[in-house]
Amino acid sequence: MKDQEEFYKKLKGQLEETSNWPSAYLYKFIVPTNIEKIQQIEQIFNNLGAVIETKQSKNGKYTSVSIKVRMKDPDHVIIKYKEVATKVEGVISL
Numbered sequence: 001m002k003d004q005e006e007f008y009k010k011l012k013g014q015l016e017e018t019s020n021w022p023s024a025y026l027y028k029f030i031v032p033t034n035i036e037k038i039q040q041i042e043q044i045f046n047n048l049g050a051v052i053e054t055k056q057s058k059n060g061k062y063t064s065v066s067i068k069v070r071m072k073d074p075d076h077v078i079i080k081y082k083e084v085a086t087k088v089e090g091v092i093s094l
Helices: 002-018 035-044 074-087
Strands: 023-032 051-056 062-071
Touching (some): 002 074, 023 074, 035 051, 035 062, 035 074
16 A cells, blocks of 8 residues: 555656646556446546547457546546546556
């Protein structure tokens, strides 16, 4: 848990330094191929005007989910990462 908080703290600093906010942000997740898990991620970004693309791995075991969405500030970017991590079992955030 402490490592995760360090990661988010570092990410926030990087986002503050590299972007002017509000800004478009690209989220990337990998989940075991399961329509429910993909829909859970899509639901989290629902009503934000997100552009969502999915692509299955060669063997079909995993699906990558790319989400491009305009976010207000680094805090909101991190809130969404945390929401996905807590609601979608087996997700990997890239």
